[in-house]
Amino acid sequence: MDPTTSGRFRVHDRRPRPDIEGADGASAHGSGESADAPEEFVLVEHAEGPIDLTAPDAEDRFDPLFATAEGYGGDLAERASSLEPGFVVDATLAWTDGSARFVEVDVVRESRFRFADGIEGMFEAAVDAWRQIRASGEAVGSITTRSNDGDPNGALYLFADAPGGDTFGDLRAGRIPIEPLVARVNDSRTDDGPREVFVLRPVEHDFVAVYVVFDRDGVLAQTMRDTYDLGPGLAAGLDASEFGAPADEEHTESDGSDDDFDALDRL
Numbered sequence: 044m045d046p047t048t049s050g051r052f053r054v055h056d057r058r059p060r061p062d063i064e065g066a067d068g069a070s071a072h073g074s075g076e077s078a079d080a081p082e083e084f085v086l087v088e089h090a091e092g093p094i095d096l097t098a099p100d101a102e103d104r105f106d107p108l109f110a111t112a113e114g115y116g117g118d119l120a121e122r123a124s125s126l127e128p129g130f131v132v133d134a135t136l137a138w139t140d141g142s143a144r145f146v147e148v149d150v151v152r153e154s155r156f157r158f159a160d161g162i163e164g165m166f167e168a169a170v171d172a173w174r175q176i177r178a179s180g181e182a183v184g185s186i187t188t189r190s191n192d193g194d195p196n197g198a199l200y201l202f203a204d205a206p207g208g209d210t211f212g213d214l215r216a217g218r219i220p221i222e223p224l225v226a227r228v229n230d231s232r233t234d235d236g237p238r239e240v241f242v243l244r245p246v247e248h249d250f251v252a253v254y255v256v257f258d259r260d261g262v263l264a265q266t267m268r269d270t271y272d273l274g275p276g277l278a279a280g281l282d283a284s285e286f287g288a289p290a291d292e293e294h295t296e297s298d299g300s301d302d303d304f305d306a307l308d309r310l
Contacts, residue, residue, distance in 0.1 A: 045137040047146060048108075053225075054130045055085040055156065055217050057112055082112040087222050089131050107217035110136055110143040122148050129156035129240060154225070154237040155259060157273040158215050165245035165252070166270070173201050173250050188254075188263075196263050198228050200253040204244065210251045211244040221253060228255045239264040243271065 059080035085107045115123045123145055126132065131152040136143040168188055176184035182203040190196045202219070204210040213219040225238060239259040243252045256264045268274040 045139050047135055047137050048143070049133075049135040051089040051131065051133050051151070052086040053089045053222055054126050054128055054132060055087045055107060055221070056128045056158075056215055057082055057084050057126070058215075059083075060109075061216075081114075084110045084112050084126065085217050086110055086134075087217055087220065089222065090226050105217070105220035105222050108136075108143060110134075110145055115145065119145060119148070122150075126150070127153075127155060128158075129154040129238075152235075152237050153259070154239065156221070156240045156242065157268070157271075158211075158242045159271045159273055160211055160244045162243050162245050162271055163247075164270075165243070165248055169199060169201065169243075169245075169250075169252050169254075170248060172199065173248060176201060190263070195257065196261065197254055197256045198224070200224050200255070202251045202253070204249050204251045206249075211242065214242050214251060214253065224253055225255055228257065232257060239267070241267050241271070241273065 134148040241254040
């Protein structure tokens with residue numbers, strides 16, 4: 044009987060299996076992904092309570108594990124195909140010859156991760172915050188963004204992307220964990236709603252942004268999706284409602300480009 048692992052996990056990404064032998068098809072950043080390789084889920088343990096990042100085993104908690112994304116049958120095939128990056132799942136995995144496959148999987152929260160490399164037109168709040176971070180001699184930092192009404196609507200984390208490095212690739216692969224950033228937001232919020240996380244690498248700046256938007260279905264998340272072509276946004280919502288916006292969301296959130304945000308909050 045194959046050994047199994049059960050727990051709650053974040054679906055960090057779904058991607059072709061990297062070429063760990065370092066084949067000639069490796070990308071410029073060394074991902075080594077092949078378009079015809081079988082796909083796998085990158086899973087990260089999901090913390091239910093506060094995370095002590097100073098604990099000796101803190102880093103080990105966020106080591107990714109990998110589960111085959113293809114080759115399932117019946118109801119399990121439908122569940123596996125519906126999983127998207129960012130989803131939180133309760134799952135049991137069976138291990139065979141070092142490879143993991145789902146035995147059971149159930150979605151418990153439909154948060155989403157969206158990755159965009161080489162974007163144009165980075166929003167001004169991120170650029171201004173990065174200038175403050177660099178002026179203070181730091182390589183990482185964060186701010187809280189606010190809506191036009193002054194209500195917090197997102198946590199923006201910025202990481203240096205030095206020449207020769209690949210911060211974006213490390214974040215996408217789970218080598219730099221995103222989970223503690225989302226957990227920090229969840230610990231500070233009174234709601235338990237799904238978040239939307241945007242990982243963005245701009246062309247014109249030497250940083251990578253991880254933007255944890257508090258309301259996955261709010262105007263800010265929709266605007267971000269529209270702006271960076273990352274899925275259905277405000278335009279789709281307007282079409283669906285015949286240009287009628289819900290009264291409780293109209294003009295309540297900005298796209299993150301206004302200058303009304305908290306002073307720099309160190310990570």
